Amino acid sequence: MKKYSLFSFLLVSALCLQAQPKTPAAPAKPGTKPKLIVGIVVDQMRYDYIYRFWDKFGSDGFKKLVNQGYFCKNTNYNYVPTYTGPGHASVYTGTTPAVHGIIANDWYDKTNGKTMYCVDDNTVIGVGTTAKEGKRSPKNMLTTTITDELRISSNMRSKVIGVALKDRSAILPAGHTANAAYWFDGSVGGFITSTFYMKELPAYVQNFNKKDPARKYLSQPWNTLLPIDQYTESVADDNKYEFVAKGESKPTFPHDLPNLYEKNGGLGMIRSTPFGNSLTKDFAIEIIKNENMGKGSATDFLAVSFSSPDYIGHLYGPNSVEQEDDYLRLDKDLAELIQFVEAQVGKENVLIFLTADHAAPEVPAYLMDLKIPAGYLNEDKLFTDLKKYMAANYGDSLVLSYSNQQVFLDPAAMERKKLMPQQVQDDIVNFIMKQDHVSEVVSATTMNNAQFTEGARYLMQKGFNAKRSGDVLVNYEPGYVDYPHYGTTHGSPYSYDTHVPLLFYGWNVKRGSTTEQVYITDIAATLAMMLNIQFPNGCTGTPIKLPTHQNLMPRGEETGSKK
Numbered sequence: 001m002k003k004y005s006l007f008s009f010l011l012v013s014a015l016c017l018q019a020q021p022k023t024p025a026a027p028a029k030p031g032t033k034p035k036l037i038v039g040i041v042v043d044q045m046r047y048d049y050i051y052r053f054w055d056k057f058g059s060d061g062f063k064k065l066v067n068q069g070y071f072c073k074n075t076n077y078n079y080v081p082t083y084t085g086p087g088h089a090s091v092y093t094g095t096t097p098a099v100h101g102i103i104a105n106d107w108y109d110k111t112n113g114k115t116m117y118c119v120d121d122n123t124v125i126g127v128g129t130t131a132k133e134g135k136r137s138p139k140n141m142l143t144t145t146i147t148d149e150l151r152i153s154s155n156m157r158s159k160v161i162g163v164a165l166k167d168r169s170a171i172l173p174a175g176h177t178a179n180a181a182y183w184f185d186g187s188v189g190g191f192i193t194s195t196f197y198m199k200e201l202p203a204y205v206q207n208f209n210k211k212d213p214a215r216k217y218l219s220q221p222w223n224t225l226l227p228i229d230q231y232t233e234s235v236a237d238d239n240k241y242e243f244v245a246k247g248e249s250k251p252t253f254p255h256d257l258p259n260l261y262e263k264n265g266g267l268g269m270i271r272s273t274p275f276g277n278s279l280t281k282d283f284a285i286e287i288i289k290n291e292n293m294g295k296g297s298a299t300d301f302l303a304v305s306f307s308s309p310d311y312i313g314h315l316y317g318p319n320s321v322e323q324e325d326d327y328l329r330l331d332k333d334l335a336e337l338i339q340f341v342e343a344q345v346g347k348e349n350v351l352i353f354l355t356a357d358h359a360a361p362e363v364p365a366y367l368m369d370l371k372i373p374a375g376y377l378n379e380d381k382l383f384t385d386l387k388k389y390m391a392a393n394y395g396d397s398l399v400l401s402y403s404n405q406q407v408f409l410d411p412a413a414m415e416r417k418k419l420m421p422q423q424v425q426d427d428i429v430n431f432i433m434k435q436d437h438v439s440e441v442v443s444a445t446t447m448n449n450a451q452f453t454e455g456a457r458y459l460m461q462k463g464f465n466a467k468r469s470g471d472v473l474v475n476y477e478p479g480y481v482d483y484p485h486y487g488t489t490h491g492s493p494y495s496y497d498t499h500v501p502l503l504f505y506g507w508n509v510k511r512g513s514t515t516e517q518v519y520i521t522d523i524a525a526t527l528a529m530m531l532n533i534q535f536p537n538g539c540t541g542t543p544i545k546l547p548t549h550q551n552l553m554p555r556g557e558e559t560g561s562k563k
């Protein structure tokens with residue numbers, strides 16, 4: 001018996017020795033730096049969606065990021081307005097509109113009296129399009145992004161590309177030094193860029209567009225992924241809180257896209273369907289493949305933003321079957337993207353983070369029916385009433401614009417009448433404060449002279465840019481918006497707009513979660529620390545204490561002690 005055992009032992013040992021070169025040892029160790037970072041921003045994703053749809057998610061999408069990654073459950077925006085342009089800029093610059101200057105999506109430009117779009121750039125033209133939607137660049141963003149710092153730190157060897165349906169969601173994350181940013185143009189049904197980045201679309205992008213991918217997705221009806229009676233997390237499909245598309249009599253499934261899209265904005269209609277996410281995912285995979293991302297000597301960075309959830313939220317609201325179905329389908333797209341990236345560069349070499357550019361409230365009309373204080377303001381009326389009041393008191397309305405909840409005074413008229421800004425601002429503050437459902441009104445003079453440390457005024461101050469913002473800033477009561485009575489909108493300092501998910505996953509990230517308060521501006525600081533590179537130049541965030549498997553980075557003091 002013993003002899004036999006010894007023989008087996010020797011035999012097994014011999015076989016093992018022989019087999020050794022072929023047998024993989026422990027799972028591959030992560031390198032000192034990730035080969036690829038994939039930054040994912042989901043437009044209008046509330047943190048609670050992770051839990052609301054948890055039982056219906058597959059195991060390889062959101063669940064994988066939560067179960068194998070690190071979940072910062074209490075991540076908030078720390079400024080207003082909570083809009084898409086400022087949101088993407090803040091994630092990637094690690095600071096707020098006060099510093100990076102992207103104070104809204106569009107704002108009244110005090111220098112010329114025109115409306116400025118956050119990624120407008122008249123010095124460039126579209127590539128892949130003749131539409132004005134091509135005249136875009138990040139030039140209005142005043143600071144560097146984490147992606148810029150990655151490029152600079154690698155002496156430009158890191159490849160950085162941004163992609164999204166929305167131009168601002170592709171351009172701002174990719175920064176000033178990006179290799180490329182691509183966004184969707186409904187008039188061509190594919191992805192375009194601008195001369196800020198290149199003179200001609202790469203052949204693989206042209207080929208992608210030639211396949212007419214948007215039209216393909218729109219040639220099938222949008223039906224629910226699961227039988228509709230399983231959507232128990234949402235209100236009934238037929239309800240009065242939802243948008244009804246042209247050509248539909250009710251806001252219900254199936255949405256007959258092949259017969260709807262010509263009447264509803266052409267190929268651009270893909271934006272307000274979950275197939276907008278699928279199209280973005282398809283193109284992101286094409287980019288990684290054709291650009292060999294993650295295969296070079298330096299860390300590459302793909303910034304992907306999924307814009308469709310925002311369009312769907314604006315039309316149908318967070319409690320619609322449409323939005324639930326959108327997230328169930330996004331979960332599948334996410335799974336496909338993660339799987340592809342891991343196969344391409346190895347699971348241990350990719351660092352993924354996922355967050356949102358803002359969240360959203362329930363449809364106010366729905367809250368009103370639940371007897372919760374909420375409702376609608378009329379900003380046009382507020383502005384008209386203000387102008388009348390000012391004209392009666394000063395013989396001139398003195399105000400040029402009310403936009404993004406800010407009043408812009410007319411400096412020429414103020415000069416003519418020799419008026420002191422502070423006195424006029426205070427007068428406006430008092431007038432607006434008397435209006436229904438207004439909760440806070442603060443003058444620019446106060447913003448410039450006082451320092452708020454908490455509450456809505458603190459968030460208003462972090463969103464206040466001394467050069468670009470208005471003369472009086474207004475906040476409304478919770479649940480109040482200026483919006484149609486269907487769908488929802490966002491922009492406030494309240495939890496329903498500021499609280500978003502934040503997940504880190506992959507390269508050197510240990511699984512876990514925290515309920516500690518972290519801010520959206522901490523993401524770029526955290527990435528800078530993980531990569532041992534410079535913070536973006538306006539960064540005001542603090543690195544999050546992420547539990548990592550090991551300190552993989554060379555430490556200066558250790559090298560020093562060995563000498």
Ligand SMILES: [Zn+2]
Pocket residue numbers: 044084310311314490
């Ligand atoms: Zn939105």
